[in-house]
Amino acid sequence: MKTKLGMMTFLVALLLMGCGSQKEQTGQIEKAQQIRTEHSQSDKKEETVLTQADKDSMIAIFEQMRQAMIDKDMTTLDAILPDDYVAVHITGRTQTKEEWLADIENGEMNYYDFLDTAYTFSQEGDRVLMQVKQRIHAKIYGSEGTWSVPGDRYFQKRDGKWQIIG
Structure with a gap:
């Protein structure tokens, strides 16, 4: 799941790089990285196991x-x-x-x-x-x-x- 989300985020960032200005591309890449970080953090919460x-x-x-x-x-x-x-x-x-x-x-x-x-x-x-x-x-x-x-x-x-x- 993490790998798929990470790959999807990367592909979205690549697609966005082909469109718009350099400033827009930078903002879009940062947004994609933020989404990836949020998914990663929510995955960590789910992984917490009560021992x-x-x-x-x-x-x-x-x-x-x-x-x-x-x-x-x-x-x-x-x-x-x-x-x-x-x-x-x-x-x-x-x-x-x-x-x-x-x-x-x-x-x-x-x-x-x-x-x-x-x-x-x-x-x-x-x-x-x-x-x-x-x-x-x-x-x-x-x-x-x-x-x-x-x-x-x-x-x-x-x-x-x-x-x-x-």
Whole structure:
């Protein structure tokens, strides 16, 4: 595909050289080179492959976050989650990172155990959606129970490392 696009771009540039003034030819050649570069860059994006090491890294971060939730380790949670993190609860309620961490710290949300059943990954541009089927044993705003909760988390590489972004 890359070879065909490169050859087509070259042939178009050659054809354009036979028509018009030198200034027009130069502009047309530059435009053809720009198109070739754009195609090459889009091909590189498509070639990005999510490796098992990437998946393992995301799972490790997610498990570290869950253990910090159980331990009420606010320092670790604060370090793992970006400042613009938004928690989305099974009810659809959203909380800022600050609000959610405050509820964990003050005991409004107590997490006791996480039981995973499956991880799946899908790449969406520069982000990866990690879906987790899990059951959570917790006491949330006074109600204790074990609930099946989807654990969808978005990850993105920032400064060369995977980070939870949502």
